[in-house]
Amino acid sequence: MKLSRRSFLGTSAALSAASIAGSFAGGAWAASDTIAIASLHDLSGPLDIYGVPSNLCMKVAVEEINGAGGLLGKKVELKVYDGQSDINKYPQYAQKAALNDRVVMVQGALSGAAREATRPVLRKYKIPFVYGSFYEGGLCEKNTFCVNTGGNQQVVPLLEWSFKNLGKKLYYIASDYNAPRNFGIWNHVMAKREGGQVLADDYYPLDVTDFTAAIAKIQAAKPDVVHSCLVGGPAMSFYRQWAAAGMLKRIPIISIVFAAGNEHEVLAPEETDGLIVAYNYFQELDTPKNKEFLAKVEAVAGKNHPYINGEVFGGYSGVMLWAEAVKRAGSFEREAVLAALESGIRWEGPAGVMTTDGPTHNTTQDVHIIKVENRVWSLIEKKEQIPPDTYGGKCNVFTNPNQTDFLMPQI
Incomplete structure (x- = not known):
């Protein structure tokens, strides 16, 4: 059922929804054998070329986690939403994920417009948002963690x-x-x-x-x-x-x-x-961990799976970094997981070592300069462990916990 703007913004409904979300965040999942996270990507429409492989990467991560026994004794369930390359779908599905599916994390909304339509909803319902796309940088928000590269x-x-x-x-x-x-x-x-x-x-x-x-x-x-x-x-x-x-x-x-x-x-x-x-990532990376990763992708999607590039790789790395934070926190609670991410989660994956940065809610990681010949990418130079920009110290969720606006570099 399509949610109207009136039903979305209605005061009594909003208060009721907030109560439900708060109740769930307080541990209503404790009695369940599963825990739900949401994939909010474009699986149809003009942007599906990005959304389909991003969703695939999330699925690979979830299957890897469940194959290793799950998280805190629970299997992870992936709730999949198709944004249909329609900005209006994102706030609707973000709310549905929070209230109906009671997810403990949402990842996706890859375009800037989709991201900005989604962030306020997840912030309202206190559901951590993992942003997996590369972007211009400067997003410093308490409820959002950016796991791909910034400018x-x-x-x-x-x-x-x-x-x-x-x-x-x-x-x-x-x-x-x-x-x-x-x-x-x-x-x-x-x-x-x-x-x-x-x-x-x-x-x-x-x-x-x-x-x-x-x-x-x-x-x-x-x-x-x-x-x-x-x-x-x-x-x-x-x-x-x-x-x-x-x-x-x-x-x-x-x-x-x-x-x-x-x-x-x-x-x-x-x-x-x-x-x-x-x-940060390209499929031709010649490392043991990348070979293991591509084998997992093939096991899920077959040999003719879409090429996994640096844009869609965030679907995998975001789930894995979140899972490491859950392990460190020993909890799925929002505050505990965000605190764990802020403490500096170090994860070595197919693209190399990635470490979450507490003040910026972005990630330190390797970046590869690569060249294409005959549709195959080869490495020119590797830039190791580039930290996120602090924008002169302005990007700091510890000192500016209510900040939600973007910061831009000064010429």
Whole structure:
């Protein structure tokens, strides 16, 4: 049944719901043999290319935990919601997860808009929110833990390497919405820091498919490197047109979003070879733990499972870090689990060591600069244990426990 805005906001209903949620948080799960967490991802619609493998990663984590005996004597049950690439679904399903399914954690809402629609609901019902997508950074909220990379962990190492190895003149082309514009601020921060120059900040609507004029502008500017933050299916036209114009071998492209939707498997190698990106995880990582992880993915989804990239990997790492916090806390209670996460949970997984950071509610982790050739990624350079940005000490849930707004880097 679709919840109306009136029923969602009605005072008496809200008070009743809060009472139910509070009762459950107080230990109503104690008598059950299972404990529920929620996956809130887009399993249909335009964003399902991100949501389906993210949900798969959560499922792999839950099966691994249950295969090892569960948590605190209980099996973990994964409640799955399909956001349908519809922002309006997120607050509805977040409320349903809290009140009907009485989950003790929610993970997902990968896009910035979905995340911002979801956070207030989970904060209201005191359900911890694990955010598994890479993002611009600066989210410092008591009820949310970010387990993927922030801007300083992804853009900064990529641009450090780029300004050193490719040249100082950068051209930024990006989709026109909040996240790419916020990522764009990091270009200027890094150009100032590294003695580089941002020649242009060039933004395009998400539905643009003709980049002829954009490519002409880049050719005229003569940059040393192009930084692309173009997202979505239509944006793949840029890479096709760039290669068709003979530019792929002339000016290198770097990106922090390319391949998050596995574009390297859709586009032809001659349209993508040589592109350089930065992610905490990529499937070709040659480590024993990654081989074990991929075997578990195959056991759940078969050999033809979707490529697991750095964007969707958060579905796995988020559940595993939360589980480690539950073990340390000896409880599923919100306050106990958040306190455990804040104490610094160290977990060694397929992407290397990850450690939760108490003041920022973000995560210290490795980042890999990688290049694609013939649809296969290879390692260029590994940046080890990059801590989250504190934004000059402003990102600190201990000193600012009621903070919910984003912080942005200063140029």
